[in-house]
Amino acid sequence: MDQLMSIVQGINSILWGYVLIVLLCGTGLYYTLKLRFVQIRKFGAVCKQTFGGLTLSGEKAGKDGMSSFQSLATAIAAQVGTGNLAGAATAIAAGGPGAIFWMWIAAFFGMGTIFAEAVLGQTYKSRDDQGQITGGPAYYIRDGFGSKWMAGFFAVTIIMALGFIGNMVQANSIADAFSTAFGVPHLMVGIGVALLGALIFFGGIGRIASFTEKVVPLMALLYLLGGLYVLITQSSNLIPAIKMIFVGAFDPKAATGGLIGVGVKEAIRYGVARGLFSNEAGMGSTPHAHAVAKVKHPAQQGFVAIMGVFIDTFIVLNMTALVIFATGAIDGQTTGIALTQRAFEIGLGSFGNPFIAICLLFFAFSTIIGWYFFGEANIKFLFGSKGLTPYRLLVMAFIVLGSTLKVDLVWELADTFNGLMVFPNLIALIGLAKVVSKALDDYKEDGTLKVK
Template sequence: MEKFQAINTWVNGIVWGWPLLIAILGTGIYFTVQTRFISFTKFPYIMKQTFFKMFSKSQVGEGEITAFQAVATALAATVGTGNIAGVGTAIAIGGPGAVFWMWIAALFGMATKFAEVVLSIEYREKTANGHFVGGPMYYIKNGTNMNWLAITFAVFGAVATFGIGNMVQSNSVADALNTTFGIDPFITGLVLATLAALVIFGGIKAIGKVTEILVPFMALVYIVGSLFVILFNIQALPAAFVLIFKEAFTGSAAVGGFVGSSFSLAVRYGIARGVFTNEAGLGSAPIAHAAATTDHPVRQGMWGVFEVFADTLILCTLTALVIVMTGAVETGLDGVSLTAAAFGMGLPFGEYIVTFGIIFFAFSTILGWSYYGERCVEFLFGPKATVFYRLVYLPLIVVGSVGGLRTVWALADTLNGLMAIPNLIGIGVLSPVVIRLTKNYFKKGGLYEKDQVL
């Protein structure tokens, strides 16, 4: 077992190392340029079509769930412990400057997520029972005919769900509740598994109905709590931004319990945590978007831009500002402990905000990733295999809550990164399709101009 862990650690270091990070960032830059900077030039229009139509029930086109239910499911899977623990880890190792590189990853990641979602709609399939299925395995298979590559993605995705989307999340909730309220981790696991089962067995429609309520609620509470900390320490806000921009290019000096970091660490951990939190390039979110009701791939693609914006540029930024403004980075803490300490330093009982965030963020991630895993398993073995998948997935929530199978966690983290390789190849080969569909949507007399008139 120790030998396996050593090998996995070595492979994980390569997977989440510079080559993949450069590939993901480079892909984002490429699609940003090729779509004529759609994430920036059309940002007001994108917000009009997404944020301001969040709860609209008037849907045009085919699909199983509303456009917002699709993005809520994707956000449910994306907004997880990475927004709390991941940001804390990035700053603890890479210093405050890592936040700047996290922003850079998100700004270009919006175009990557846009491309992924566009392709997921363009190449999705409608099953015999009326379900819409899609994602990297389908656009790779149907768009490039490289079935082996599609199967590779599905295998990586199916196994990764058990760790990164399941046991890691339940363990985070169990730890938080045990530390704060003394609740037995096993009890926490049973409750989480039961609640998850009630939703998961209802399929994508049930998941969508739950997440469209859960995601806005949990995001609002966390945002309000973060803003209170920032407002109570508003005098430190200008200095925090100066520190972030300054140390993005110089690294951090050792202060207090903080060991300091280099420019290289700031870039690496900033980009890595940015990718880890918004999942742009990993290929997971397009699986949920494929079920959306929409009249054009680009219209749903805009929800991909919104997804990255909300996850990283809003939620992760708030976490980062709280950590930097309160000076918690000098405590020498890491991950969730660092974030909890920062909220506690900035607001009476502020650590409860972190506990709340972990509970809801992690539970929503369990729901979202269960759907991703089902679709990957269905692609590999057929619809009947999804029942077996659920019967394995749900008990592992309890196993994770008590800290079991940590080797699986480590392997899942590696496979989570490996998902990006076939996905990046797929969207790279199919980039002309993304460009063609984008031009088609924004052409004279097209859907864009009709929306402007309306």
């Protein structure tokens, strides 16, 4: 077991140390330039398409897919997860305050990548054997890029990475938080989460869309209000906190007075890696949600996808970082969710720990729903609708198991499969760049095609 652990850790150090950072950021830069900074020049369209006619109780999703906002909420359910609470803190502890600056850079270029993913998801969406709209990277890799084996490889790796192993990680985060805050046994938490998940899993796309469109905005609002309260009470520290980010990006030791002894290289590495892991741009996960949106033109959902990265990184993740800096929670030793809890305990007193436990429940549980949905699309790709019931039962079992076991190997395997699924997705993204560029060029503000 120790030997296997060593091998997996070695693979991950290569994948997430440099290879994937270069490939993901490179793809983001490529699309940003190719699409002529679409994330800036079309930001008005991004806001209009996302929030125009916004409602938390939209039309019921069905065989023809979800509303555009429901698709965004499902994507954000996966994006805004434990990474926004624990990931930001881990990046800060390992790379200093400047890691947040490099998270911004990764997110900015990631907006170009995620626009492409959403456009391709829409362009190559299909219907399953029950007539249900479905889609995602496996579909555009097979039908657009023309590689069945790469599509199959992607489908298998994402089912393992998110549907099974990833959801074990999320369940364990919830169980740990509730055990610490309320003394609830891990197994009881796991069973409760699995049963709640089953109520949504077995309700199909309609129940998933109904859940995400209501819960995701409310959970984000709850967290932001709590964070805003802390920042108001610590307002005198807000400007110095922001200064720490910019100073730390280029002089990490100066930002904390040497408390975190890292260099610029570490700030960039951990900031970019955790940023990409949080917003998931280029990883091939969120296109499953954007593919089923009911829009007139693929570019419209591409704009909505850009907003998903903006909300994940520039709003929610930033709140975590600013609270940590403003409260002075950094001690050079605490990391991960413990650092975030420490910051909110300083800011909210005795309510801080329960507050983070409740937020973590919402964030992690919504991620379980989002990742379940992404896996479901690939189960249908590989096995058809007959594979759904076994898949749902297996996901429930992994949730219960994950809540009771914190095996380091499982965590490392989650990172490995997350990394492996990126390669076929990025290859297809580069290969289908002309399709994405044409979609943007053909788009008019009313959602119709330009006259040739």
